[in-house]
Amino acid sequence: MKIKTWETEHGLATLANGMEYNRGNLVIPADGLYYVYSQLSYRFRNDLPEDSGKEERVFQIIHYTYRRNSYPEPKQIMKTAKSTCWSKRVEFGLYTSFQGGVFQLQKGDKIWVSVSNAPLICFDETSSFFGAFMLY
Template sequence: MAARSTKRQDSECSTAPLAEEVYERKGSCASHCALVVLCSVLTVVCAGLCAGLAVMWVYLGQQLEDLRNAYEKLELTGLGGEQVNITAAVDEAVRLFLEDEQKADRTHVGPPLQTGWSSGSSKPMAHLTGNPRQNIKKHHGEVKLRSWESEQGLATLANGMKYRGGNIVIPADGLYYIYSQLSYRFLNENPFENPKEDANIFQLIHYTYKQSSYPEPQMIMKSSRSTCWSKRTEFGLYTSFQGGVFRLEKGDKVSVSVSNPQMICFEESSSFFGAFMI
């Protein structure tokens, strides 16, 4: 009896580890199969999303291309009943606008001001320079300078400012800085002839005028000097500059007058006249 009982215990002890090993193998196989299935499902989902995005991209590209072609072919009926292509009409309008801008830049009058214009980056301005080609006769009294250069060289007119007959014409109400410079040059053709005679005495007077609705122009600046040059002096130089801020109205005219205009050096960098809104 004791020997039989011992054999049964040995048999039960030998079969227990085998059952545990089979159970562990079944659990590992099930986990592996689940992981494979999950990866397969994710792969299918990603492939589906990529395919959907690709199809949507192609569809949107085709729609944009169709819209572009439709816009280029779109035509409207003009006033005369003819068909007008929008793209061609826009291109032609841009071309005409650029041509008009180039023509305006070549003229000596600035472009007109817009309605209600007050101030900004495009303020009226004018800078006139001396014209060496003008022939001024000898004159001791007051003479209005009428031959300023307004187009060539350093001269500039912009943003509605105009020049007419020696006058700067103001295009809009506002405060303006007005300035002018005159360079006088005395030349003695015979410095050693009759040295005992009296010296050359000149009154050099420089005026700036404003003309508005009043019948007579109003003097707004003046500078003067009596200059005495010896008979033995070959040449003499003198420069007069004026500048000031004035309230002007649309249509006002500003001009410069001088005495002894035949003595003025009309080089563009020596004598000039201008105004600009501030």
């Protein structure tokens, strides 16, 4: 599932040096070498009763970053995956996934983040964020 709503104007959000945001995509303003980063924090409220017979809740958490350019199909540029088990003895299950990499991007390229289990993401501005900046 593509994340379509990132905060771009308030709090810690920053769009600078020609970077644009459009429906979940960052639009690259100029050809160059970019550092692309994304962090997602997952928070699961454990509602399993102690006597449920189940020892844990298992979730597969996959975090992708994609690039679309002039080619018809988007290209996956980063992926983080984890199968996580949260014990029924904890109130919350917590997990953070961070990605960062350097990519040669072109003016007009679009980058975005997709995930599995989107309802588990905590969108607090210090927990989940996405961005890119030009290195050269």
